[in-house]
Amino acid sequence: MNLALVAIVLAICAGAVVAVSTRESGVAPIGLAVSLVAAALLADPLPSAAILGARVTAALLAATLIRWASRSGPRQPSPLGWPAEALLATAGAVGGMGIAVGLASIVAGAGPITGPLEGPTGPGGLDGAGEAVGLLGSAALTSMALTIGAGTALLVLGAAPMVHGRPGIRRAIGLVLVAQAVLLLRLGVAGPAGDLEEIARAALLVACAATGAALARAAATQESGGSGEGEAPLDLRRSALSR
Amino acid sequence: MTVLLLAVVAIGAGLVAIVAAPTWRRVAVAVGVFGSLAVAGIALAMPAEESVELGGVGLVGTPLVRELAVAWSAGLAALGLLEVGVGGRPTVVGPGLVGLAVAVVALATRDPASSMAALAAGGVAGVLVPGISGWLDGPDAPSRLPTTSRGSLAILGAGLLGLAAIAVGASPAGPLGSVATSPDDPTVQMVAALALLAMVSAVAIRCGLIPLHVWAARFMEGVSPLAIPAAFAWGGAAFVLVAIDWSQVALGPSAAADPARSLIIGLSFISLVLGGLAAMVHDDIEHVLGYSILQDMGVAILAFASLEPEVAAAARNWLVASATIKTALAAWAAVVRSTYGGHRLADLGGWARHSPVLGISFAGILVAAVGLPGIAIWESRASLIGSAMPGLAGIVTPLIALMPAIYLGRIALAGIEPIGAAVAAGPSGWPRWTGGRAAGWSEGTRFDLVRAIPAEIRANRVPLMALGVLVLTVMAVVTAIGGTAAT
Incomplete structure (x- = not known):
């Protein structure tokens, strides 16, 4: 097991927990940035410098957009608090690794496979059901299993704010986390992406952040529209969105 | 190479138009219209077949890609010009060009995960930009913002769900890895059917099929009708085409066995029947437009009930033709609303008598939408229905039409x-000459004549917009009769 990858997974989860649970509006984008940049590094071996650059740039751009949106509007911390969110993330990660093990065992009888488990002959070296079942208990976790685990942890953390949260920064963060979760699950389940797909994935992450940020900004403006501060609600909307 | 050039020009022009729209309206409109025309030109110059490798993935220009690009970009240019006449914030061409670019890349690439991610990333602008604009312009309708939020989440959520299904299908460790080697295994068939249903669910969310249509219906109330084709008809068509291609290649026809097949047919008929009924009972033309698009998508998803190659070809024909027709219908709706102020049938008595060009256009739209036996749109609809319900196409197709x-x-x-x-x-x-020159033709200079043009254009705004609708109608009729070459 690669300890560096484990540390990266911990950083992904910790950043996401901070992003969804903090009461400080300026800290949430920092947590999100840590989580997204760490997710960009979750690969063994690391992708080429160009792909890595595209991933990190997309992550930072997404965090910047969320920070832009978080400057206005009310704070929306998690109603559960960070300990509960951290436990949820842990449960999600464990569940994801269980899925990785399950994926390998489903086709264990179908001959040699390449999968999320690493056997004694190297990654994917599982031959036949008996050998696979025998290895399941002692198999070392590979980057694939860790990737799936990180993805499910982000999915658990992001799903509730995205679906049930009030319009605002919390929903935007949830949307970005769910998008990153699906992108990680895609890598974990189906292996490395091609260069074109990496570009499309980066665009999707930025599009999710831009969408969430624009809607959060608009929601914050709508909530303050009736405050009677001397500016007509429609003017307030336009000026807030153009800032 | 032209595919790549087309995508770059479309994304560039689209993003500039979106960014410039709030502050520099004329710049945004000009960039959007000229960008659309440039894209249409590139699409027309595209060879029937070409390929280029980008990032390890081949981008293959096909007749389908070419015809979709030509029809969509020409329609966008016309909608952009109509938007000038209708007035308001330019929200149509920019998102439309971005959507067109990602659709072309998605249909040209052979990698379904890239296609799905690109469609989700580019398609959301088609809902977000007009939705936010509608909210800004409608201070008395605060519900437009939640509707835009739901719509954006639906577009992105559908893409993410599709991406997840594709990932499971591509997994060497997953159960779908056995589809090619043992397609008759009941367990493999069940897993493939579940994957197919996941993809159909993504399509249903993306297209706003009944019962997932609430966001789509509300969205259409709050935006310009001109924005609806890019968000629903064209964007949905590209999504469905990518989903059908993936389902055929990764799952194969054996995945579309009962009960998955029955569920897909049921979902389709709910949208077909209820969408058609909703369009019949609603009095406002935006709802008629929206529910008619939804009904078209209900026909298209019948392709998932068989996944045979000839059905996929019929779905391509159907989707491109119906999107072109709905573009013309949206243009008609926007012009009627702008001209007469009302959008309910009770307020529109005699509209065709008052504007005969609009009346002729609408007649063309009606003929193209219904079709006749023997023309492409009728035959593709019959093929889709017949593949899902063999033996019943002769009865059901006329009823749907x-x-x-x-x-x-x-x-x-x-x-x-x-x-x-x-x-x-x-x-x-009716067109009219307002007397740009006071003393008649013979006494004025050519300079006077040229100087009179802007005033004459303003005076003939309605006939010119009707002419734009007529151009779109001709495109729609031609596509409905001839179909696409991508069969």
Whole structure:
């Protein structure tokens, strides 16, 4: 097991927990940035410098957009608090690794496979059901299993704010986390992406952040529209969105 | 190479138009219209087949890609010009060009995960930009913002769900890895059917099929009708085409066995019947437009019930033709609303008498939407229905075709009624010369004549917009009759 990858997974989860649970509006984008940049590094071996650059740039751009949106509007911390969110993330990660093990065992009888488990002959070296079942208990976790685990942890953390949260920064963060979760699950389940797909994935992450940020900004403006501060609600909307 | 050039020009022009729209309206419109025309030119120059490798993935230009790009970009240019006449914030061409670019890349690439991610990333602008604009312009309708939020989440969520299904299908460790080697294994068939249903669910969310249509119906109330084709008809068509391609390649026809097949047919018929009924009972033309698009998508998803190659070809024909027709219908709706102020049938009595060019255009739209046996749109609809329900196509196809005849026929009948007060108060649909020169042709200079052009254009705004609708109608009729070459 690669300890560096484990540390990266911990950083992904910790950043996401901070992003969804903090009461400080300026800290949430920092947590999100840590989580997204760490997710960009979750690969063994690391992708080429160009792909890595595209991933990190997309992550930072997404965090910047969320920070832009978080400057206005009310704070929306998690109603559960960070300990509960951290436990949820842990449960999600464990569940994801269980899925990785399950994926390998489903086709264990179908001959040699390449999968999320690493056997004694190297990654994917599982031959036949008996050998696979025998290895399941002692198999070392590979980057694939860790990737799936990180993805499910982000999915658990992001799903509730995205679906049930009030319009605002919390929903935007949830949307970005769910998008990153699906992108990680895609890598974990189906292996490395091609260069074109990496570009499309980066665009999707930025599009999710831009969408969430624009809607959060608009929601914050709508909530303050009736405050009677001397500016007509429609003017307030336009000026807030153009800032 | 032209595919790549087309995508770059479309994304560049689209993003500039979106960014410039809030502050520099004229710049945004000009960039959008000229960008659309440039894209149309590139698409026309695209060879019938070409390929280029980008990032390890081949981008293959096909007749389908070419014809979709030509029809969509030409329609966008026309919609952009109509937007100038209609007025308001430019929200149509920019998102449309971005959507067109990602659709072309998605259909040209052989990698479904890239396609799905690109469609989700580029397609959301088609809902977000007009939705936010509608909210800004409608201070008395605060519900437009939650509707835009739901719509954006639906577009992105559908893409993410599709991406997850594709990932499971591509997994060497996953159960779908056995589809090719043992397609008759019941366990493999069950897993493939579940994957197919996941993809159909993504399509249903993306297209707003009933019962997931609430966001789509609300969205259409709050935006310009001109924005609806890019968000729903074209964007949805590209999504469905990518989903069908993936389902055929990764799952194969054996995945579309019962009960998955029955569920897909059921979902399709709910949208077909209820969408058609909703279009019949609604009095406002935006809802008729929206539910008619939804009904078209209901026909298209019948392709998932068989996944045979010939059905996929029929779905391509159907989707491109129906999107072109709905673009013309959206243009008609926007022009009627802008000209007469109302959007309910009760307020539109005699619209066709008042503006004969609009009436002729609508007649063309009606004929293209219904179709006739032997022309491409009818045959593709019959093929899709016949593949899902062998033996019943001869009965069901005319019944399905009857629905647009009824809901569009209602609008046509309102057009030939005596001219009502609201329509009579609107500007005339007949072209006229307002006397740009006071003393007649013979006494003025050419400079006077040229100087009179802007005033004459303003005076003939309605006939010119009707002419734009007529151009779109001709495109729609041609596509409905001939179909695409991508069969």
